[in-house]
Amino acid sequence: MQRRSFLSAAMAMAAAPAAAQDFPAPTLKMVVPFTPGGSNDLMGRLIAEKLGARWGRPFVVENRPGAAGNIGTELVARSAPDGATWLFAPNQVLTTNPLTMRTSFDPLRDLALAARVARVQTLLVVNPATGIRDVRGLVAAAKERPGQLSYPSSGVGSFQHMGVGRLVGEDMVHVPYGGAAQLMPDLLAGRTHAFCGALNSLLPHVRAGALRPIAAMTPSRATLLPEVPTIAEAGFPGEETEIWAGVVLAGGTPRAIVNAVHAALATLFAEPDVVARLAEQGIEPAMQGPEEFAGTVRAELAANGALVRRMGLRQG
Numbered sequence: 001m002q003r004r005s006f007l008s009a010a011m012a013m014a015a016a017p018a019a020a021q022d023f024p025a026p027t028l029k030m031v032v033p034f035t036p037g038g039s040n041d042l043m044g045r046l047i048a049e050k051l052g053a054r055w056g057r058p059f060v061v062e063n064r065p066g067a068a069g070n071i072g073t074e075l076v077a078r079s080a081p082d083g084a085t086w087l088f089a090p091n092q093v094l095t096t097n098p099l100t101m102r103t104s105f106d107p108l109r110d111l112a113l114a115a116r117v118a119r120v121q122t123l124l125v126v127n128p129a130t131g132i133r134d135v136r137g138l139v140a141a142a143k144e145r146p147g148q149l150s151y152p153s154s155g156v157g158s159f160q161h162m163g164v165g166r167l168v169g170e171d172m173v174h175v176p177y178g179g180a181a182q183l184m185p186d187l188l189a190g191r192t193h194a195f196c197g198a199l200n201s202l203l204p205h206v207r208a209g210a211l212r213p214i215a216a217m218t219p220s221r222a223t224l225l226p227e228v229p230t231i232a233e234a235g236f237p238g239e240e241t242e243i244w245a246g247v248v249l250a251g252g253t254p255r256a257i258v259n260a261v262h263a264a265l266a267t268l269f270a271e272p273d274v275v276a277r278l279a280e281q282g283i284e285p286a287m288q289g290p291e292e293f294a295g296t297v298r299a300e301l302a303a304n305g306a307l308v309r310r311m312g313l314r315q316g
Contacts, residue, residue, distance in 0.1 A: 033072025044088035069093040081252035095300035100157030116246035116288035142171035152183035163196030163241035199282030
C-alpha cells in the first residue's frame, strides 16, 4: 500500500483510516494544561477520541496542570515540531499568562497556532446567602462592605479574576486557588461570595439552587439559561468575559502539518453530533484558521495588556 503523509491522512478523514506509520510518531498526544473534568479537558478528550478512532491510531490525552496552564504549554513549546504533540489551549494561556506571569514561551513565536475551535459560555454567580440578586447589587454590596466580601479564582490574571475584579475593584478580596475544582467547596459553603466561571461547571449548582446566576458574561444570553441577562443588559456594557480555546503545536511545525490539523478540526467541529455534545455543556464551535487565530491572539494580548495595567496586575 502506498504510504500516505500525515497531511493527506488529515485532509481525507472521511476516507479509510490511515495506518499508524503514516503519522510523525506511533502515538499522538493531546496535552491539556489543566486538571481533568473541566471544559478544556472535555474538548481535548473529544478531539482525541474522535480523531484517534478516525485515523486508526492511539491518540492519548495527558493532563499537565500547574502554573495556570504554563507547565503543559511549556512542555508543548519544547516538543519536537513534528505534529505529534498537540496542546488544547484556552485563551488565558495564550493571551493573559504572558502578561501577568513569567513564562518561558512567546505564544506567537514558540507555538504554532493551528486552529481556534470553540467558545465557552461564562456566567457570573453569587452564593444565595449573600442576598445579592443582580450585578448592581453585587457592586453596591462590595462598596458598602469593603474588604468583607471575597471572590475566588484559579489564579492571578485568570479570566475568573479579571471577570469579577474589574467590576468590584479592590472593594472585594481576591482569593486565588490552584484551580476551579479547589475553589468550588468554599464558594458553595459561602466562605467566598461571587464567581465568574464556565457555564458547564456551574450549571449543576445553579440548577440545585446552590448558586444564583446574575449575568451571562458573554455578548448573548446563555443558551441553557436564557432567562439570565447578559452583563451588558445588567447595566455593565463592555465588561464581557470571553473564553475561547484552540489547538496549538510546537513552534516551527511545518505549515503543511499545521494546515492539516486545522482542516481536521474544522471538519470535526462541524459534525452534528459534536455540535450537539458541546451545546449540552454551553460550548459552541468558533473555528478560525492559523492566520485568523494569530490575529485574535495579537488583538487579545493588546486588550489584556490595557486591562492588566488598569487592574495593577504584575507583568512579566
